Amino acid sequence: MIIRRYLATQVLATSFAVAGLLTVILMSSRVIQFFEKAANGKIAVDLLTAVLWYRLPGFLELILPLGLFIGLLLALGRLYLDNEIAVLAAAGIGPQHLMRWLLPSMLFVMGLTALMALWWSPSGVAESNRIYAEQANRSTFELIQPGRFQRVGERMLYADLSPDRSVLRSVVLLETRAENDQATGERQVIVRAREGRRVNDPILGPDTVELRNGERWLLRAGSADYQRVAFESYRLRLKQTETPVAGKDLSALSTPALWQERTNSPMAAAEWGWRTSLVFMVPIIALLALPLAKVNPRQGRYLKLLPAIVLYLSYVVLLAAVKNGVEKESLRSSAYWAVHGLYLFLALVMLHGKPRRSASK
Numbered sequence: 001m002i003i004r005r006y007l008a009t010q011v012l013a014t015s016f017a018v019a020g021l022l023t024v025i026l027m028s029s030r031v032i033q034f035f036e037k038a039a040n041g042k043i044a045v046d047l048l049t050a051v052l053w054y055r056l057p058g059f060l061e062l063i064l065p066l067g068l069f070i071g072l073l074l075a076l077g078r079l080y081l082d083n084e085i086a087v088l089a090a091a092g093i094g095p096q097h098l099m100r101w102l103l104p105s106m107l108f109v110m111g112l113t114a115l116m117a118l119w120w121s122p123s124g125v126a127e128s129n130r131i132y133a134e135q136a137n138r139s140t141f142e143l144i145q146p147g148r149f150q151r152v153g154e155r156m157l158y159a160d161l162s163p164d165r166s167v168l169r170s171v172v173l174l175e176t177r178a179e180n181d182q183a184t185g186e187r188q189v190i191v192r193a194r195e196g197r198r199v200n201d202p203i204l205g206p207d208t209v210e211l212r213n214g215e216r217w218l219l220r221a222g223s224a225d226y227q228r229v230a231f232e233s234y235r236l237r238l239k240q241t242e243t244p245v246a247g248k249d250l251s252a253l254s255t256p257a258l259w260q261e262r263t264n265s266p267m268a269a270a271e272w273g274w275r276t277s278l279v280f281m282v283p284i285i286a287l288l289a290l291p292l293a294k295v296n297p298r299q300g301r302y303l304k305l306l307p308a309i310v311l312y313l314s315y316v317v318l319l320a321a322v323k324n325g326v327e328k329e330s331l332r333s334s335a336y337w338a339v340h341g342l343y344l345f346l347a348l349v350m351l352h353g354k355p356r357r358s359a360s361k
Contacts, residue, residue: 003088003093003101004101007075007098007101007102007105008101008102008104008105010075010078010079011068011071011072011075011076011102011105012071012105012108012109013071014070014071014074014075015064015067015068015070015071015072015105015109016067016071017071018066018067018070018071018074019060019063019064019066019067022063022066022067023056023059023060023063026059026063027052027056027059030052030055031052034048034051034052035048043131043132047131050127050131051128051131053124054123054124054125054127054128054131055124055125055128056124057116057120057121057123057124058116058121058124058125058251060112060113060116060121061113061116061117061121061278062278062316064109064112064113064116064282065109065113065278065281065282065285065312066309066312067109068105068106068109068282068285068286068289069285069286069288069289069308069309069312070305070308070309072102072286072289072290072293073289073292073293073304073305073308074305075293076098076289076290076293076294077293077295077304080293080294080295080296081295098290099287099290102286106282106283106286109282110279110282110283113278113279113282114279116278117275117276117278117279118255118275118276118279119254119255121251122251122252122253122254122255122258123254125249125251125252126249126252126253126254129249129252144157144159144161144168146159146160146161147160152238153238154175155173155174155175155238156173156174156175157171157172157173157174157238158170158171158172158173159171159172159196166197166198167195167196167197168193168195168196168197168209168211169194169195170194171191171192171193171194171195171196171211171214172190172191172192173189173190173191173192173236174188174189174190175188175189175190175191176188176189177189186220186221187218187219187220188217188218188219188220188221189216189217189218189219190216190217190219191211191214191215191216191217191234191236192214192215192217193211193212193213193214193215193234194212194213194214195211195212195213196209196210196211196212197209197210197212198210199235201235201237204235204236204237205237207237207238208235208236208237208238209235209236209237209238210233210234210235211231211233211234211235211236212232212233212234213231213232214230214231214234215228215229215230215231216228216229216230216231216234250265250267250268250271251271253268253271255272255275258271258272258275259272262333266326266327266328266329267327269326269333270323270324270326270327270333271323272333273322273323273326273333273336274319274320274323274336276336277319277336277339277340280340281315281316281319281340284315284340284343284344284347285312285315285343287344287347287348287351288308288311288312288343288346288347288350289308290347290351291347291350291351292304292307292308292311292350315339315343318339318342319336319339322335322336322339
């Protein structure tokens with residue numbers, strides 16, 4: 001029991017430490033993208049934490065198996081390096097005992113991966129899509145970042161906002177329009193106004209802004225000619241060009257609903273195979289890690305780390321290629337099991353392979 005708890009503690013502690021580090025590294029680029037969207041007014045700043053939380057399971061469903069794989073390599077590699085495995089072997093404890101003792105840790109990570117892939121990840125994608133849809137339908141005044149240029153639809157907008165965010169002040173609008181005659185090139189439209197208010201125009205719609213006490217300039221590049229029109233009231237429609245993606249997002253579909261859709265849609269069959277493959281991949285990579293963790297004390301436990309990670313990445317890439325093939329109907333869903341069978345066979349061959357012994361002199 002003491003050895004079993006010791007192995008479980010070493011493997012799980014190393015696995016979750018690696019998974020945490022990989023999560024921080026891989027989420028960094030996504031965090032930068034989210035902050036860029038918040039800076040451009042496409043998503044409210046106070047919703048960044050919620051979006052990151054909803055997207056986290058989509059990373060963990062791949063990071064947890066990799067964390068277990070590297071955790072097994074590092075933890076067992078240290079045992080080989082310190083000759084603890086040799087001591088256990090001298091006491092009659094073989095690879096079968098190690099596999100049996102590591103089984104609870106593997107099942108624990110497998111259960112977490114199943115929760116992520118089959119439940120939390122689809123639910124998180126659905127919630128994040130809902131937030132993006134709500135943000136896309138916000139009014140223009142809610143999108144404006146005061147005191148800076150930002151793109152709103154096909155225009156660049158600069159404006160300040162009143163404290164109650166109901167009035168635009170010092171408005172500047174820049175727009176580039178293509179001419180029908182290619183010889184004349186493009187024309188620049190600049191609109192300046194003292195203030196603007198949101199109105200519901202019966203023709204332009206609810207995203208209409210009424211500018212007051214301003215000027216409209218029409219310029220052409222390379223030409224000294226221009227047109228200037230002063231106005232007391234000028235209405236235009238300000239709307240973000242980005243709209244929610246139409247159609248059904250299968251990655252946001254619940255697993256029971258996906259099970260029903262898989263026979264009618266190759267996209268649903270591919271998504272179903274991908275989710276279940278992430279779960280069944282965990283015991284196979286655990287079997288792969290056992291022979292790969294065997295190192296000579298003179299070699300160090302990091303010798304096989306890079307080849308092992310390349311092997312894991314090849315596993316994931318093959319599954320992704322099968323998913324793409326099932327979506328395009330060039331492969332059947334059974335191709336997932338062919339990939340699993342290939343790596344399971346490789347793990348068994350490596351696990352039961354006997355090292356060569358030098359001939360005695």
